[in-house]
Amino acid sequence: xxxxxxRVAIVGAGPAGLLLGWxxxxxxxxxxxxxxxxxxxxxxxxxxxxxxxxxxxxxxxxGVGAGVHANGMVHNGIYLQYxxxxxxxxxxxxxxxxxxxxxxxxVVHDLVEAHDGAGTPVFYDANDVAVHELTGSPSLTFEHDGxxxxxxxxxxxxxxxxxxxxxxxxxxxxxxVFEREYPFAWLGILADVAPSTDELxxxxxxxxxxxxxxxxxxxxxxxxxxxxxDDIASWPDARIWDALHTRLxxxxxxxxxxxxxxxxxxxxxxxxxxxxxxxxxxLVGDAGHIVPPTGAKGLNSAMSDVxxxxxxxxxxxxxxxxxLEAYSDTALSRQWKVQQFSQWMTDLLHKRPxxxxxxxxxxxxxxxxxxxxxxxxxxxxxLAEQYTGLRLDA
Ligand code: RFL
Ligand code: PHB
Numbered sequence: 001x002x003x004x005x006x007r008v009a010i011v012g013a014g015p016a017g018l019l020l021g022w023x024x025x026x027x028x029x030x031x032x033x034x035x036x037x038x039x040x041x042x043x044x045x046x047x048x049x050x051x052x053x054x055x056x057x058x059x060x061x062x063g064v065g066a067g068v069h070a071n072g073m074v075h076n077g078i079y080l081q082y083x084x085x086x087x088x089x090x091x092x093x094x095x096x097x098x099x100x101x102x103x104x105x106x107v108v109h110d111l112v113e114a115h116d117g118a119g120t121p122v123f124y125d126a127n128d129v130a131v132h133e134l135t136g137s138p139s140l141t142f143e144h145d146g147x148x149x150x151x152x153x154x155x156x157x158x159x160x161x162x163x164x165x166x167x168x169x170x171x172x173x174x175x176x177v178f179e180r181e182y183p184f185a186w187l188g189i190l191a192d193v194a195p196s197t198d199e200l201x202x203x204x205x206x207x208x209x210x211x212x213x214x215x216x217x218x219x220x221x222x223x224x225x226x227x228x229x230d231d232i233a234s235w236p237d238a239r240i241w242d243a244l245h246t247r248l249x250x251x252x253x254x255x256x257x258x259x260x261x262x263x264x265x266x267x268x269x270x271x272x273x274x275x276x277x278x279x280x281x282x283l284v285g286d287a288g289h290i291v292p293p294t295g296a297k298g299l300n301s302a303m304s305d306v307x308x309x310x311x312x313x314x315x316x317x318x319x320x321x322x323x324l325e326a327y328s329d330t331a332l333s334r335q336w337k338v339q340q341f342s343q344w345m346t347d348l349l350h351k352r353p354x355x356x357x358x359x360x361x362x363x364x365x366x367x368x369x370x371x372x373x374x375x376x377x378x379x380x381x382x383l384a385e386q387y388t389g390l391r392l393d394a
Contacts, residue, residue: 001147001148001149001150002147002148002149002150003149003150003152004032004121004149004150004151004152005151005152005153006030006031006032006121006151006152006153007024007029007030007031007153007154007155007313007317008020008024008029008030008031008032008153008154008155008156008157008313009031009032009034009131009138009139009140009151009153009155009156009157010031010032010033010034010156010157010159011034011129011131011140011156011157011158011159011160011164011165011166012033012034012035012158012159012160012161012164012166012287013033013034013035013037013042013112013122013124013159014042014045014108014159014160014161014285014286014302015104015107015108015111015285015299015302015303016159016284016285016286016287016302016303016305016306017033017035017157017159017160017284017285018033018108018111018112018115018122019058019062019111019302019303019306020157020159020284020306020309020310021033021115021120021122022062022064022111022114022115022120023062023306023307023310024310024313025115025118025120026062026063027310027313027314029313029314029317031120031121032121032123032140032151032153033115033120033121033122033123034123034126034129034140034142034144034151035122035123035124035125035126036125036126036127036129036142036160037124037125038124038125039112039124039125042108042112042124043105043108043109043112044105045104045105045108046103046104046105046190046262047103047104047105047298047299048103048104048293048296048298048299048300049101049102049103049104049213049214049215049221049296050099050100050101050200050213050296050299050300051068051072051099051100051101051102051107051299051300052099052300052388052389053097053098053099053100053388053389054300054303054304054307054389054391055299055300055303055304055389056068056072056100056102058303058306058307059107059110063114064110064111064114066110067102067106067107067109067110068100068102068106068107068110071102071106071216072100072101072102073100073101073102073214073216073217074098074099074100075098075099075100075101075198075199075200076090076091076092076093076098076199077089077090077091077092077093077199077384078091078199078200078201078202078387079197079199079200079201079202080202080203080370080373080374081201081202081203081204081205081248081250082203082204082205082366082367082370082371083367084249084250084251085250086201086203086250086253087374088199089373089374089380089383089384090384091384091387091388094377094380094381094384095381095384095385095388097384097385097388097389098388099296099387099388099389101200101213101214101215103215104299107299123142123144123149125144126142126143126144126149127142127143127144128141128142128143129141129142129160129165130142130165130169131156131158131165131166131169131281134156134169134170134278134279134280134281135278135279135280136279137152138152138153138154138155138156138279138280138281139151139152139153140153140156153280154280155280155281155282155313156280156281156282157281157282157283157284157309158281158282158283158284158287158288159284159285159287159302159306160287161285161286161287162271162286162287162290164287166281166283166287167273167283167287167288169281170278170281174278175273175274175275175278176273176274177271177272177273177274178270178271178272178273178274179269179270179271179272180269180270180271180343181268181269182228182268182269182270182292182346182350183228183352183353184208184209184225184226184227184228184268184350184351184352185225185226185227185228185230185265185266185267185268186209186223186224186225186226186265186266186268186293187223187224187225187226187230187232187235187240187263187264187265187266188221188222188223188262188263188264188265188266189221189222189223189240189260189262189263190215190219190220190221190260190261190262190263191219191220191221191222191257191258191259191260191261192218192219192258192259192261193218193219193220193256193257193258193259194217194218194220194256194258195212195213195214195217195220196212196220196253196254196255196256197212197214200212200213200214201248202294202345202349203247203248203349204348204349204350204351204366204367204370205246205247205248205351206351207243207246207247207351208224208225208226208247208350208351209223209224209225209247209294209349209350209351210222210223210224210225210243210244210247210248211223211224212244212248212255220258222240222244224240224243224244224247225350225351226265228265228267228268230265232263232264232265235263235265237260237263240260240263241255241257266293268292268293268346269290269292270290270291270292270339270342270343271289271290272288272289272332272335272336272339273288273289274328274332275328275329275332276288276305276327276328276331276332277327277328282309282327282328284302284305284306284309284331285298285301285302285305285306286298286302288305288331288335289301289335289339291338291339291342291343292342292343292346294342294345294346294349294350295338295341295342295344295345295346295386295387296387297338297341297342300338300389301334301335301338304331304334304389305331305335308323308327308330308331309327309331311323312324312326312327334390337386337390338390341386341387347366348366348369348370348373349366351363
């Protein structure tokens with residue numbers, strides 16, 4: 001029965017856990033990282049696509065920026081579309097800032113490769129992962145390759161996503177949960193076809209939201225708003241393309257189709273737990289908060305949490321605890337700004353069921369808001385500042 005001692009035990013090898021582990025490795029701080037799925041599952045998950053400028057800088061600073069440099073697609077802005085018209089919001093012109101299209105899958109690949117190369121202690125495919133004594137001498141237990149491990153650590157970091165074990169190990173009365181559900185979902189596809197657009201298109205149509213994103217010069221990522229109760233089987237490929245053609249249509253532009261290689265329906269949720277610390281346990285990324293994907297903030301928030309926590313742990317081992325004590329407040333203060341932006345983008349661009357007068361009112365009000373946002377320089381600048389990523393002190 002192996003018994004390990006380390007400084008930081010990290011649960012979850014998603015982008016947050018892998019980045020934190022790598023950052024600690026670079027700083028010479030011992031860690032153990034435990035993931036309950038196998039490496040292929042971790043490498044295969046298709047999720048986010050947009051990196052804020054600060055997230056790209058983080059990857060570069062930690063020496064894992066070669067992939068995003070070589071294959072990331074720098075975008076100067078986005079298109080907002082409504083009433084059959086497409087408007088460009090140019091972040092670079094407004095603020096001198098950009099975003100980079102680089103799939104979460106690619107970020108995770110680069111981090112896994114870095115860990116593999118350095119031979120760091122990352123355990124994939126672990127079973128029965130559990131955390132103990134969070135307010136005393138914390139430990140982590142798991143089973144791996146038929147052996148039962150115990151890891152004693154100074155700190156435990158829950159980077160295990162929304163459904164992970166860490167947040168659930170905190171007594172319910174020690175955490176406050178803030179939550180908001182949405183009456184719609186996204187159906188997302190990956191298609192082997194060159195993008196029909198140079199930058200992302202977010203569209204509000206009478207039939208609902210649609211969006212055109214991409215992963216590379218040969219792979220497109222597209223989404224349509226659907227009912228959360230819809231079964232994927234009721235969306236054969238032809239129906240998806242039909243909806244995309246209709247909702248993304250503007251005169252003189254056409255959408256190219258290609259073979260669909262992946263499709264799934266994603267529920268939408270806003271969720272924040274307060275605080276992000278319980279004793280020696282710290283929560284980062286989706287373990288502590290979830291946003292609907294419309295603002296492209298989930299991965300970026302996870303990376304921002306990790307940047308802060310990693311700096312706080314480095315300071316702690318250098319003898320200063322101020323940053324660690326402030327971690328939850330600092331991360332949540334940024335997170336609530338991100339929450340309101342994601343909620344704003346989601347409410348702006350999705351069609352609520354228009355069966356009653358309130359729904360019909362909302363839709364026209366959204367069109368008015370879009371008209372304002374696409375024509376006021378101040379409004380566009382605010383959108384640009386938030387989409388490209390708030391600084392910690394903003
Ligand atoms: P993850 O990625 O969920 O990783 C958690 C890891 O923990 C493991 N785990 C456990 N390990 C050990 N023991 C246990 N008991 C465990 N329970 C779970 C899991 O197997 C997993 O490997 O969380 P993390 O690292 O915090 O990362 C968060 C991001 O994945 C997420 O916020 C983004 O994907 C959200 N998101 C987007 N974010 C952006 O910044 N920009 C985007 O453009 C963007 N688009 C999206 C998105 C999320 C989407 N979906 C699928 C909800 C688009 C979509 C469609
Ligand atoms: C994506 O490319 O998957 C993507 C892009 C922007 C979003 C959400 C998802 O807001």
